[in-house]
Amino acid sequence: MSSEQSWKKFFVEGLYHLRCQDIDKALESFNRAISVANDTSYVPYDSRAFAYEKQNRLKDALRDAEKTIDIAPEQWHGYLRSARLLAALGQTDDALWTCSLALERLGDGTEHEARRRELTDLREHLEAQTTKCPVSGMPVELLLAIFQLSRNPVVISHVCHQWREIVLSQPTLWRSLVLTAPAEKALLKSRYQGAGGSRDLRGLLATLRELDWTEIKECHMEGVGAESFFSTLNDGTTFLHQHLETLSISCERPYGVIVGREYIELSWENLRAFSVINGGCYWEQLSTSMRHLTSFEYKLESAPGIFIGFHSFLEANPGQEKPVIASADKPYPGRPRAPVPLTLAHLRHLELTGVVPFRVERGNSSLPSLQILRMTRLKGAASMLTEFVKDEGTPFAELVELSARTCALGSEILSAVLLQAPKLEILICTGDVVNAAVEFLTKRPCWAHIKDPASEDPTPILTILPILCPALSVLDLSQSADLKTGPVMRMVKERIALAGSWDGGRYHLPGEDGDRGISCIQALKVDQCPHIEEDMLPWFQKNVNV
Structure with a gap:
């Protein structure tokens, strides 16, 4: 059977x-x-x-x-x-x-x-x-206030009939405009292919011009010529782009969309977040119309970036807090020297991949509030950090995360950065300097050069610390072929011993009123490190939380 x-x-x-x-x-x-x-x-x-x-x-x-x-x-x-x-x-x-x-x-x-x-x-x-649920009995005004906090009217409209009616009747909830491409996909909705494309856009534009655009705050485009679209949509009395706070443009192929080539008279006075993926930018032109950015992202996949005039763009947006810049790690044409000093006083988060998009020399680029620095395959990383270490305008006293993936740094410059970063909590490092980095992190006591953030005097103060980077709690040394088990174990042990001492490894930083206590390593990552001995992994699992 x-x-x-x-x-x-x-x-x-x-x-x-x-x-x-x-x-x-x-x-x-x-x-x-x-x-x-x-x-x-x-x-x-x-x-x-x-x-x-x-x-x-x-x-x-x-x-x-x-x-x-x-x-x-x-x-x-x-x-x-x-x-x-x-x-x-x-x-x-x-x-x-x-x-x-x-x-x-x-x-x-x-x-x-x-x-x-x-x-x-x-x-x-x-x-x-x-x-009949209690929330449905709430006044419409209160429900509307709650819905506005969610910032996702589409999801809310699917909950029940009552909520859908409320959401659809409130134009203030609809603050995002999403235009998708390539044309084959977008045609199903709007028949829009960008400049020189389908002529069926006229009916859509006629309808869009009748709407109130003053509440639109976000716009995300895929493969669409943003400037052409906004210029066509503007009818002389309604200017959609003037109310936007967030604009993101992306396309599948590098330089599929060019931003800043046309319609440079457009003013983006309320724009705070600007993102371009695989698009080309005329930085000089954009610096005249975008001057209030706090967040900026520019990424090019498999293509070198062209950064002529990029320094002017940064200079026009001194309030930036989080720029993310990534391009292919190839040399790009037109890498001019910075004409004037550049200070980004509010910049806290900087991510760079491929090439340094601006010339860094002593005294011409200052990042006094830098807290997070992430570098991946960054050519010129060592020279950039060297200039920052020398420059009094870029202290690392507030740095809490340093990531250097596949970057040729050298042990000396890495040591110099760590000596100026007493608040560093996260260190991600790969390559030939990992053993040296671990040895640095084992040194106790340590004399560090730290600037007092409350003082106008830029001269670093020689400060004694119980161990280098005493606030360090997350360490990622993955993909490091030369990393040895012994130095890593000693580093973990030293910090456990100091934290368990009679004073908890207490120390004082310039400009602070109270003392701090040393941190143990809470998370350790050593994936793809062939010289980390397998029989020592239980010891790491016992002494490190993650």
């Missing part, structure tokens, strides 16, 4: 016991059928769920109904039973969602009319319950 014949034999026995109202024996037969069938059919699971439901074992029945869905996701059986069980268990939202899925799979055939009626009645009952 084949396995299929065997499970069907037990399955038929179970159906016989069900008809005889002997649920326990029916369950025994269904259990044997499931064991033999080995998940080749959803039928025994669906029948066992029915038997569990007869015994009011709802959670067991729901588990089998969900297994039915796993085995046969295109069948309606598991969804219908799950919807009924979820409703009985009080899981209203999940029951409503499962009702919709069951109705989709039942289709329009007349043979399922009774089941469709059952699901429709169940859905109406559940929707009536949601409208």
Whole structure:
């Protein structure tokens, strides 16, 4: 007898016991059928769920109904039973969602009319319950205030009919404009292909011009010429771009969209966040129209960046807090020397990949508030850090994270940075300097050069610390072929010993009133480090939390 014949034999026995109202024996037969069938059919699971439901074992029945869905996701059986069980268990939202899925799979055939009626009645009952919940009785003004905090009207509109009516009637909730491309995708919605493309845009623009754009704060575009679109949309009295606070532009191929080449008279006076992925930028032109950015992201995949005039763009936006710049690690044309000193007093987070997009020389670039510095495959990383270390305008006293992935730094410059970073909590380092870095982090006591942030005197103060970078708690040394087990163990031990000493490794930083205590290593990552001895991993797991 084949396995299929065997499970069907037990399955038929179970159906016989069900008809005889002997649920326990029916369950025994269904259990044997499931064991033999080995998940080749959803039928025994669906029948066992029915038997569990007869015994009011709802959670067991729901588990089998969900297994039915796993085995046969295109069948309606598991969804219908799950919807009924979820409703009985009080899981209203999940029951409503499962009702919709069951109705989709039942289709329009007349043979399922009774089941469709059952699901429709169940859905109406559940929707009536949601409208009776306490939050639905709140005044519309309070609901609207809550909805505005969520910043996602699309999701909210799917909760219930009442919320959908409120969301659709409130234009202040709709603050984002999303224009997608390439044209093959966008044509389904707007027939827009960008400049020189489809002529069917006129009807869309005529409709868009009638809307109130003053509440639109975010715009995300894929493969669309932003400037051309906004210039066409503006009718002389309505200027969409003037109200935008966030603008992101992306395309699939490098330089698929050029920003700043045309319509440079557009003024982005309220724009605070600007992102360009795989697009080209005319930095000189943008520096005349974008002057209030706090967040800036520029990424080019598999292509070198062209940064002519980039220094002027940075100079025009001194309030930047988080620039992220990534391009292929190839030389790019036109790398001019910085004409005037550049100070980004508010910059706290800097990410660079590929090449340094501006000339860093002593005295011409200052980042006094830098807290997070991330570098990946950055050419010129060592020379950039060298100039920052020498420059009095870029102290590392506030630095809490330093990441240098696949960067040729050299032990001397890394040591110089660490000596100026007493608040460093996260260090990510790969390459040939990792052993030296670990040795530095073991030094105790340590004389560090730290600038007093409360003092106007830029001269660093020679400060004694119990160990280098005493606040360090996260260390990632992954993909380091030369990393040895011994130095890492000594570094972890030294910090544990200092933290457990009678004074907890207390120390004082210039400009601070109280003392600090040394931190142990809380997270250590040594993936793909072949010289880390496997038999020492239990020791690390015992002494390091993560």
